[in-house]
Amino acid sequence: MKLSYTDLINDYLANIYNDSLSAELDESMKYSLLAGGKRVRPVLLLTTLEMFGKSAESGLSAAAAIEMIHSYSLIHDDLPAMDNDDYRRGQLTNHKVFGEATAILAGDGLLTDSFTQLMGDKHLTADTKVKLARLISLAAGSRGMVGGQMLDMAAEKSELTLQEMETVHTHKTGDLIRTCFLCAGVIAEQNDEAMEKLDTLGSKVGLLFQIKDDILDVEGSLEEMGKEAGSDAVNSKTTYVTLLGLPEAKRVMAEVHDESVRLVNNLTDNGTAMVELLDYIVTRSK
Amino acid sequence: MKLSYTDLINDYLANIYNDSLSAELDESMKYSLLAGGKRVRPVLLLTTLEMFGKSAESGLSAAAAIEMIHSYSLIHDDLPAMDNDDYRRGQLTNHKVFGEATAILAGDGLLTDSFTQLMGDKHLTADTKVKLARLISLAAGSRGMVGGQMLDMAAEKSELTLQEMETVHTHKTGDLIRTCFLCAGVIAEQNDEAMEKLDTLGSKVGLLFQIKDDILDVEGSLEEMGKEAGSDAVNSKTTYVTLLGLPEAKRVMAEVHDESVRLVNNLTDNGTAMVELLDYIVTRSK
Numbered sequence: 001m002k003l004s005y006t007d008l009i010n011d012y013l014a015n016i017y018n019d020s021l022s023a024e025l026d027e028s029m030k031y032s033l034l035a036g037g038k039r040v041r042p043v044l045l046l047t048t049l050e051m052f053g054k055s056a057e058s059g060l061s062a063a064a065a066i067e068m069i070h071s072y073s074l075i076h077d078d079l080p081a082m083d084n085d086d087y088r089r090g091q092l093t094n095h096k097v098f099g100e101a102t103a104i105l106a107g108d109g110l111l112t113d114s115f116t117q118l119m120g121d122k123h124l125t126a127d128t129k130v131k132l133a134r135l136i137s138l139a140a141g142s143r144g145m146v147g148g149q150m151l152d153m154a155a156e157k158s159e160l161t162l163q164e165m166e167t168v169h170t171h172k173t174g175d176l177i178r179t180c181f182l183c184a185g186v187i188a189e190q191n192d193e194a195m196e197k198l199d200t201l202g203s204k205v206g207l208l209f210q211i212k213d214d215i216l217d218v219e220g221s222l223e224e225m226g227k228e229a230g231s232d233a234v235n236s237k238t239t240y241v242t243l244l245g246l247p248e249a250k251r252v253m254a255e256v257h258d259e260s261v262r263l264v265n266n267l268t269d270n271g272t273a274m275v276e277l278l279d280y281i282v283t284r285s286k
Numbered sequence: 287m288k289l290s291y292t293d294l295i296n297d298y299l300a301n302i303y304n305d306s307l308s309a310e311l312d313e314s315m316k317y318s319l320l321a322g323g324k325r326v327r328p329v330l331l332l333t334t335l336e337m338f339g340k341s342a343e344s345g346l347s348a349a350a351a352i353e354m355i356h357s358y359s360l361i362h363d364d365l366p367a368m369d370n371d372d373y374r375r376g377q378l379t380n381h382k383v384f385g386e387a388t389a390i391l392a393g394d395g396l397l398t399d400s401f402t403q404l405m406g407d408k409h410l411t412a413d414t415k416v417k418l419a420r421l422i423s424l425a426a427g428s429r430g431m432v433g434g435q436m437l438d439m440a441a442e443k444s445e446l447t448l449q450e451m452e453t454v455h456t457h458k459t460g461d462l463i464r465t466c467f468l469c470a471g472v473i474a475e476q477n478d479e480a481m482e483k484l485d486t487l488g489s490k491v492g493l494l495f496q497i498k499d500d501i502l503d504v505e506g507s508l509e510e511m512g513k514e515a516g517s518d519a520v521n522s523k524t525t526y527v528t529l530l531g532l533p534e535a536k537r538v539m540a541e542v543h544d545e546s547v548r549l550v551n552n553l554t555d556n557g558t559a560m561v562e563l564l565d566y567i568v569t570r571s572k
Contacts, residue, residue, distance in 0.1 A: 021430075021434075024436065026428065076394060079390065099367075101439055104362055105436050108394075113427040116420060119416050119423065125412075126415070134402060137405065143402075146394050147395070149391060150310065154310065
């Protein structure tokens with residue numbers, strides 16, 4: 001993980017809310033938005049820009065929009081009516097600290113404000129901003145993340161086929177990750193052929209994350225993961241590991257990793273940082 | 287209320303969801319989005335366009351975005367953790383039909399999808415779309431509607447001063463109404479002076495709505511309102527009527543109405559439809 005990109009995005013996010021209508025609402029939004037986390041999506045976007053020799057600055061507002069949307073989705077997913085989680089990254093969840101009503105509004109605020117700050121970007125052309133907002137809202141909305149979350153809830157406790165499980169992941173977590181690559185492609189003004197490759201690469205990276213998460217759920221320690229290993233099994237969740245077994249899940253992950261690296265090298269001569277990031281994704285311990 | 291504009295917006299909204307990832311999610315979103323309602327905000331936007339001789343078609347995607355956002359806000363406001371309402375416009379609220387989790391996601395979906403459809407508009411320039419998305423997200427986000435809802439919750443059961451109550455209304459309901467006028471101004475490419483007048487007019491119309499709602503809560507019948515008259519008093523809500531008394535509230539409303547009519551006639555020679563709309567707002571019985 002490229003540390004400087006994480007710092008850049010943290011700085012940017014810390015400066016989005018510098019005035020206030022409701023101090024309590026802002027406190028609640030910042031509690032979740034600035035709670036740390038790995039900033040995987042922003043770093044993926046900025047590292048994709050680097051593949052095309054573009055500065056990180058040009059991607060900060062899109063990266064921030066995606067992170068704000070990711071952050072809102074975690075707040076809403078943790079609500080009692082949804083996953084009913086008390087802890088997230090070792091901290092109390094938003095509604096445990098601020099109450100359910102404020103947590104719902106904090107999520108709504110982060111989602112809506114993500115577009116305000118993107119539209120206000122001073123570096124991008126109007127044409128680029130429209131393309132970015134369309135990509136991001138499509139990936140996050142009822143045909144993307146929100147739809148995937150809905151499918152995931154419907155699938156809970158029932159055994160899924162590999163294909164059904166992949167449809168859930170593709171939308172629930174995959175679409176927003178894939179969109180990081182597409183946004184970078186738009187900002188770097190890539191042609192249709194490159195955009196198609198970025199789409200494929202983005203899908204593969206989403207898949208890598210999911211398989212690794214499933215493996216970590218079995219192999220990770222409480223200390224590193226911040227939650228009990230084996231929680232998927234306790235919740236009877238269908239995962240790559242339950243469907244394929246651990247050795248085959250690892251083999252598939254290695255295969256997808258290698259395909260991703262080949263795609264990066266096919267797209268650019270400047271892929272070192274992205275390949276490091278791909279290596280990190282499959283070797284991380286949390 | 288201009289019937290043809292209501293039909294136009296209803297047709298447009300009915301065609302937004304023509305494919306599906308989760309059929310249940312779509313059903314839930316459509317249940318609220320297509321539940322009727324007066325379509326006040328879209329009609330205000332399209333009637334403002336008419337003041338400047340612009341076709342309704344050019345405003346449909348912005349009007350739809352605002353109505354989708356209004357619709358999501360009602361779904362989330364009705365949730366048990368918020369106002370805990372079982373009925374809305376005489377129908378069961380979204381979460382009573384689809385459950386809380388789906389209602390939360392339906393709101394998230396409508397909010398996010400509002401930007402997707404706006405960005406996909408085929409008639410507007412990229413520059414116009416960026417301005418519209420910025421206006422709408424600003425009015426709907428933590429510095430607008432969501433922030434106002436937060437202030438309203440914090441103020442519940444406590445007695446507000448006139449100024450405090452106006453701050454709540456300005457943001458909770460006023461910002462989105464005001465933005466209808468600003469969006470029309472942007473689409474009709476109005477200059478700064480006209481935009482300032484539209485801003486003032488939009489604020490006044492938001493105020494008109496609020497005073498009339500407060501008066502209707504005292505004077506309206508259950509049959510017409512779909513809720514018990516006097517519910518504000520039961521909930522110890524601070525309103526224009528509780529603060530000013532009924533006769534003074536009516537006098538202020540008439541004054542704001544007349545100021546609004548003067549502003550319309552100052553802005554255009556083509557204000558007949560808007561003036562009819564202003565008359566409707568203060569004479570409606572529900």
